Amino acid sequence: xxxxxxxxxxxxxxxxxxxxxxxxxxxxxxxxxxxxxxxxxxxxxxxxxxxxxxxxxxxxxxxxxxxxxxxxxxxxxxxxxxxxxxxxxxxxxxxxxxxxxxxxxxxxxxxxxxxxxxxxxxxxxxxxxxxxxxxxxxxxxxxxxxxxxxxxxxxxxxxxxxxxxxxxxxxxxxxxxxxxxxxxxxxxxxxxxxxxxxxxxxxxxxxxxxxxxxxxxxxxxxxxxxxxxxxxxxxxxxxxxxxxxxxxxxxxxxxxxxxxxxxxxxxxxxxxxxxxxxxxxxxxxxxxxxxxxxxxxxxxxxxxxxxxxxxxxxxxxxxxxxxxxxxxxxxxxxxxxxxxxxxxxxxxxxxxxxxxxxxxxxxxxxxxxxxxxxxxxxxxxxxxxxxxxxxxxxxxxxxxxxxxxxxxxxxxxxxxxxxx
Numbered sequence: 001x002x003x004x005x006x007x008x009x010x011x012x013x014x015x016x017x018x019x020x021x022x023x024x025x026x027x028x029x030x031x032x033x034x035x036x037x038x039x040x041x042x043x044x045x046x047x048x049x050x051x052x053x054x055x056x057x058x059x060x061x062x063x064x065x066x067x068x069x070x071x072x073x074x075x076x077x078x079x080x081x082x083x084x085x086x087x088x089x090x091x092x093x094x095x096x097x098x099x100x101x102x103x104x105x106x107x108x109x110x111x112x113x114x115x116x117x118x119x120x121x122x123x124x125x126x127x128x129x130x131x132x133x134x135x136x137x138x139x140x141x142x143x144x145x146x147x148x149x150x151x152x153x154x155x156x157x158x159x160x161x162x163x164x165x166x167x168x169x170x171x172x173x174x175x176x177x178x179x180x181x182x183x184x185x186x187x188x189x190x191x192x193x194x195x196x197x198x199x200x201x202x203x204x205x206x207x208x209x210x211x212x213x214x215x216x217x218x219x220x221x222x223x224x225x226x227x228x229x230x231x232x233x234x235x236x237x238x239x240x241x242x243x244x245x246x247x248x249x250x251x252x253x254x255x256x257x258x259x260x261x262x263x264x265x266x267x268x269x270x271x272x273x274x275x276x277x278x279x280x281x282x283x284x285x286x287x288x289x290x291x292x293x294x295x296x297x298x299x300x301x302x303x304x305x306x307x308x309x310x311x312x313x314x315x316x317x318x319x320x321x322x323x324x325x326x327x328x329x330x331x332x333x334x335x336x337x338x339x340x341x342x343x344x345x346x347x348x349x350x351x352x353x354x355x356x357x358x359x360x361x362x363x364x365x366x367x368x369x370x371x372x373x374x375x376x377x378x379x380x381x382x383x384x385x386x387x388x389x390x391x392x393x394x395x396x397x398x399x400x401x402x403x404x405x406x407x408x409x410x411x412x413x414x415x416x417x418x419x420x
Contacts, residue, residue: 019110020070020071020072020073020074020107020110020111020112021068021069021070021071021110021111021112022048022068022069022071022077022079022102022111022112022113022114023066023067023068023069023111023112023113023114024046024059024061024066024067024069024079024081024113024114024115024116025065025066025113025114025115025116026040026041026044026046026061026065026066026067026081026115026116026117026118027039027040027041027065027115027116027117027118028040028041028090028117028118028119029093029117029118029119030119037258037259037266038117039065039258040061040063040064040065040066041061041065041086041087041090041118042061042062042063042065043060043061043085043087044060044061044067044081044082044085044086044116045058045059045060045081045082045084045085046058046059046060046061046067046069046079046080046081046082047059047069047079047080047082048069048071048077048078048079048080049077049078049080050075050076050077050078051076051077051078051101056069056071056072056077057069057070057071060085074104074107075104075107076101076102076103076104077101077102077104078099078100078101078102079099079100079101079102079114080098080099081098081099081116083095083098086118090118090119091118092116092117092118093117093118093119097116098116100114100116102114109245109246109247111247129264130264131386132383132386133263133264133265134264134265134266135382135383135385135386136379136382136383137265137267138382139378139379139380139381139382139383140275140375140378140379141271141274141275141278141340141378142340142378142379142381142382143374143375143376143377143378143379144274144275144278144279144282144336144374144375144378145278145333145336145337145340145351145374145378146333146351146354146355146358146374146375146377146378147282147358147370147371147372147373147374147375147378148278148281148282148329148332148333148336148374149167149171149329149330149333149348149351149355149374150355150358150359150362150370150371150373150374151282151285151325151326151329151367151370151371151374152167152170152204152322152325152326152327152328152329152330153167153326153355153356153359153370154359154362154364154366154367154369154370155298155302155322155325155326155367155370156322156323156326157359157364158301158302158303158364158366158367159298159301159302159305159315159318159319159322160212160216160319161222162212162222162225162226162229163222163226163229164207164229165226165229165230165232165233165352166207166229166230166232166233166236167326167330167348167352167355168233168346168348168349168350168351168352168355169232169233169236169237169240169348169349170200170203170204170207170326170327170330170331170334170348171330171331171333171334171337171347171348171351172236172237172240172334172344172345172346172347172348172349173199173200173203173236173240173327173330173331173334173348174196174197174200174330174331174332174333174334174335175334175335175337175338175343175344175347175348176240176243176244176334176343176345177196177199177200177331177334178192178193178196178251178331178334178335178338178343179244179249179251179338179343181195181196182251182252182253183249183251183252186252188253189251189253189254189335189339190253193335196331196334196335197328197331197332197335198328199331200327200328200329200330200331200332200334201324201325201327201328201331202324202327203327203331204323204324204325204326204327204328204330205320205323205324205327207232207323207327208319208320208323209320211228211232212225212228213316213319215228233349237345237346237349240345240346241345241346244343244344244345245345246344246345247344248341248342248343248344248347249342249343249344250342250343251338251339251342251343253339254268254269254270254339257269257270260272270339271339271340274336274339274340277336278332278336281329281332282371285329285367285371286367286368286371289367289368294318294321297313297318298318298321298322299367300313301313301315301318301319301322302366302367330348333351334347334348337351353394353398353401354377354378354381354394354397355374356401357373357377357397357398357400357401358370358373358374358376358377359373359411360373360401360404360405360411361373361376361377361400361401361404361411361412362374362376362411362412362413363410363411363412363413364410364411366411366413368413369411369412369413372412372413373411373412377397377400380396380397380400381393381394381396381397384396384397
């Protein structure tokens with residue numbers, strides 16, 4: 001493998017092994033409007049040794065900043081970056097981290113990745129206003145995705161009374177199918193996207209036709225159906241894990257972009273485009289529900305199934321349309337989430353409780369409530385990272401969910417009802 005690829009490999013172990021690899025990624029980081037902009041660093045020496053110091057293999061980073069080194073087995077290794085080989089003017093962000101130790105117990109896939117960063121730490125030197133503006137921007141983008149995924153979940157609940165815990169897997173399905181078309185078949189997202197959305201809608205129809213419509217016809221209660229959704233979620237998640245693997249992967253379309261500056265905010269053209277498209281889609285959904293004949297029928301069924309049926313509305317047809325729309329919107333959310341972050345077997349399940357928080361905050365069964373709740377939850381999650389560790393940023397949103405259930409259980413747009 002030449003320098004034009006992913007570095008080049010030397011050493012006997014690297015030559016003999018074609019099953020396990022360590023990929024070192026060296027990037028130079030610059031802060032532009034409170035957001036990191038990373039550039040690959042080429043020509044940096046990387047070596048891999050065992051814990052005793054025996055050399056396993058060596059490589060030099062290529063134009064993409066990557067160096068790939070073959071190793072004989074999943075075991076403990078030490079990856080060392082040759083600081084002297086860094087280009088002039090570049091130093092590691094943390095000068096003490098020129099080597100990384102890999103625990104063999106965590107080497108669970110055929111490839112293990114490590115990263116080294118030169119330049120400036122994330123958000124270093126950014127003012128408080130710039131940090132708040134950047135987090136608000138990130139929150140709006142996350143809120144668009146949550147809102148898009150939540151609308152279908154809320155409508156299914158409103159029309160059938162079903163709380164679908166497998167809705168996260170519908171989001172994951174969209175992301176994984178998009179990855180298959182984009183990476184495996186090398187079809188651009190702009191071309192494959194509509195096909196993925198159509199397949200997502202059909203996946204939602206399959207849920208209804210194959211499982212829940214049959215259970216409802218047999219008189220199976222909603223609690224039992226809820227348990228079925230939990231089991232379906234676990235089954236699909238494990239199928240996705242088996243087929244896709246446990247490591248997150250990146251879509252190739254628009255992967256290498258640098259941030260553009262919009263005032264104090266840094267954002268890539270890809271993220272800006274998906275945000276605009278997301279807003280357009282959500283507005284279109286809102287107008288469809290408000291103005292179209294079918295949209296009015298959907299809202300009528302969501303408000304009162306029995307009364308809607310008595311007025312001549314074909315409730316079964318409406319429910320099928322809702323399941324298709326739920327799957328299609330979830331697939332769009334999966335595509336946008338995959339472009340924004342990366343694709344993984346549990347990308348949808350990671351968003352599930354944020355979706356529940358959104359529809360609870362907005363009002364159970366209300367599509368418009370889900371839109372508003374999704375925006376608010378996304379903004380709240382990202383803004384909370386200013387005060388809490390990143391790993392815990394979703395916790396405040398779930399705490400808000402508890403508060404809403406106590407103070408205003410019907411949500412922002414929900415209507416209070418007498419129980420008992």
